Amino acid sequence: DTEVTQTPKHLVMGMTNKKSLKCEQHMGHRAMYWYKQKAKKPPELMFVYSYEKLSINESVPSRFSPECPNSSLLNLHLHALQPEDSALYLCASSQGLAGGRQFFGPGTRLTVL
């Protein structure tokens, strides 16, 4: 199984809502990532978990809250988002430190009204 799955595929939320994005992989990868991708731009790194511990936070606003409940799951909790947070949110995983390939999920298309 060389797949990263993400749910939901699409999400529309108001600025006062709380929602969560989910990501799962069963490749035994120990690094998991959240990226934000705006239209016609490359992915921007948000968070990295390594061995279930937060390793990198790229100065992401606190309205985004990551969680890694176990080595296969990664969540991104969303609260009080702004319309400019509308984007494609991509989850990825890799075996270890950068140098090897990343496996990307299909993404969640988020729209904030």
Add this chain to the structure above:
Amino acid sequence: GDSVTQMEGPVTLSEEAFLTINCTYTATGYPSLFWYVQYPGEGLQLLLKATKADDKGSNKGFEATYRKETTSFHLEKGSVQVSDSAVYFCALPLGGTYKYIFGTGTRLKVLA
């Protein structure tokens, strides 16, 4: 610091035309290099990779050679198809970290 410079798009080609998308890099050491492809509405998929100088990565008719002397990793395909229409990203991992540097992406549109 490490960086990737990728040719701006969009690139529009007719079916069966030859494709080149330029990518040059600046890096400390000799990192692996990657090309990822993103089809409409999807995440990124690894297209090909090269792990050392003079390596040639290839997949689905696409090729790229890791050229240390010109610090380049240009993507080529001899005969593109409509199904190759996508955005292509050159990527460079930052050694010893979990970070990857992505190029700006090149959108390819192939017309029948």
